[in-house]
Amino acid sequence: MADMTLKESYPLDSLDTLIGDTRLSAVENLDIVSIALPHTLAPEKTTETRASLDEKLQSAFGLKLTETGTRSSNGDKHSLLGLQPGMWFLVTSRRTREPARTLKTVVRDTAYLTDQSDSWAILDIAGPHAQAALERICPVDIDKSVFDDTRVVRTSMEHLSVIIERPEPERFRLYSPLSSAQSFLHAVRVSLQNAV
Amino acid sequence: MLIDHPLLGLRDASEFVYLGDASLMNRPDATAADASQQFHDYLHLRDNPAGLHRELWYHEQGDRSWLIVTRDTLTHEISHVELARDVSLAHRATDQEGGA
Numbered sequence: 001m002a003d004m005t006l007k008e009s010y011p012l013d014s015l016d017t018l019i020g021d022t023r024l025s026a027v028e029n030l031d032i033v034s035i036a037l038p039h040t041l042a043p044e045k046t047t048e049t050r051a052s053l054d055e056k057l058q059s060a061f062g063l064k065l066t067e068t069g070t071r072s073s074n075g076d077k078h079s080l081l082g083l084q085p086g087m088w089f090l091v092t093s094r095r096t097r098e099p100a101r102t103l104k105t106v107v108r109d110t111a112y113l114t115d116q117s118d119s120w121a122i123l124d125i126a127g128p129h130a131q132a133a134l135e136r137i138c139p140v141d142i143d144k145s146v147f148d149d150t151r152v153v154r155t156s157m158e159h160l161s162v163i164i165e166r167p168e169p170e171r172f173r174l175y176s177p178l179s180s181a182q183s184f185l186h187a188v189r190v191s192l193q194n195a196v
Numbered sequence: 197m198l199i200d201h202p203l204l205g206l207r208d209a210s211e212f213v214y215l216g217d218a219s220l221m222n223r224p225d226a227t228a229a230d231a232s233q234q235f236h237d238y239l240h241l242r243d244n245p246a247g248l249h250r251e252l253w254y255h256e257q258g259d260r261s262w263l264i265v266t267r268d269t270l271t272h273e274i275s276h277v278e279l280a281r282d283v284s285l286a287h288r289a290t291d292q293e294g295g296a
Contacts, residue, residue: 043285068259069204084259085203085281139208153204155211156257 011121011181020196022127024189027173030091031099032116035107037086046086053110060106061090071152071165081152081165089116089163120163121181123188126171133192134164134172144169158187199253199265200277211257217242218250218264221284246270252280 012026037053040046054065062074066082073079081089096102100115107113125133134142137157141147142164152165160183163175176184197209224234243249249269255261262280267273 041288067203085261087260139210141206154258155207161257 011178012123012185015123015185019189019192020127020129022125022129022133022192022196024192025124025126027122027124029095030093030117030122031096032120032175033090033092033100033103034114034116035088035090035103036112036114037110038112039086049110050086053107056107056110057090063090069153070150073149073167079165079167081163083152083154083163119178120175121178121184123174123176123185124171125174125188125192126168128170129192129195130170130172133188133195134174136191136195137187138162138164140164142166142172157184160184160187197272197274199263199274201255201258201261201263202277202279202282203261204259207255207258211255212263213254213256215252215254218252218280218283220252221264221280248275 010026010028012028014028015024015026017024035053037046037050050065057063057065057080061078061080063072063078063080065088066072066080068082068085071079071081076093078093079089079091081091083089090103092099095117098115099117100113103113131142131144134157138155140153140155142153147153147166148169149165149167152163154161154163156162157174157176160176160180162184165173167173174184174188198206199209199212201207220238222238224231224238226235228234247268247270248266250264250266253263253265255263264278264280264283265274266276268275
């Protein structure tokens with residue numbers, strides 16, 4: 001039998017490039033788990049479950065459940081992104097084998113979990129022209145005065161679905177579906193080339 | 197056109213998908229004696245107002261909320277935006293009070 005080993009490969013192929021003075025780099029070491037609150041027809045039951053989930057996440061990670069459109073973070077390790085009513089992404093800065101199974105021991109039966117780590121192409125764009133480059137393709141106002149490290153937005157850029165956050169004043173992080181990773185990279189790269 | 201999302205603020209209309217008249221939320225009772233006629237009307241008959249119109253929009257490229265947008269069909273001016281879920285829950289509460 002042939003001696004073969006499976007090796008991970010990434011759609012953005014560990015991209016790390018400077019365009020002018022702004023850096024465009026692929027992020028390939030994150031665990032992403034979606035956390036969804038079970039919907040019921042009884043609003044008070046949902047409120048109760050949410051409170052219990054909030055307590056568990058605070059005690060495990062020090063992260064409070066955020067409102068839709070906002071994020072919380074405990075430094076570089078974990079971020080909680082409020083993407084839609086009753087749904088969050090927990091983003092962890094490392095790759096583990098079964099992140100949803102691990103998180104299940106924390107949240108227990110208060111939420112549905114889905115491992116999304118292999119579903120997203122993630123790009124960091126950092127530098128003085130990052131905002132200008134994104135403003136050309138992003139329909140949301142990302143000016144510093146209204147879009148800081150407490151905000152997260154799911155929107156579209158060049159017709160591709162994108163989640164955008166701003167962990168640092170001059171660094172944005174973009175998540176777009178893995179299946180269109182190269183088209184997404186092309187859109188961001190061309191916009192940055194036009195902006196510098 | 198910008199839609200003032202109740203949770204997220206002003207968002208571009210390109211992020212949304214339009215469904216139609218908000219009365220689509222009021223599905224007829226399938227057990228009613230005239231259910232057939234009610235479903236015919238529900239499926240096929242629409243008002244076509246020149247003026248204020250309550251309509252369903254889905255925030256597909258955003259937070260996946262269904263909204264009820266009140267829009268003037270003559271000017272595209274949007275005068276009111278609500279979460280469809282809130283409207284539905286309010287209707288249910290009213291129905292329960294009425295039935296109690």
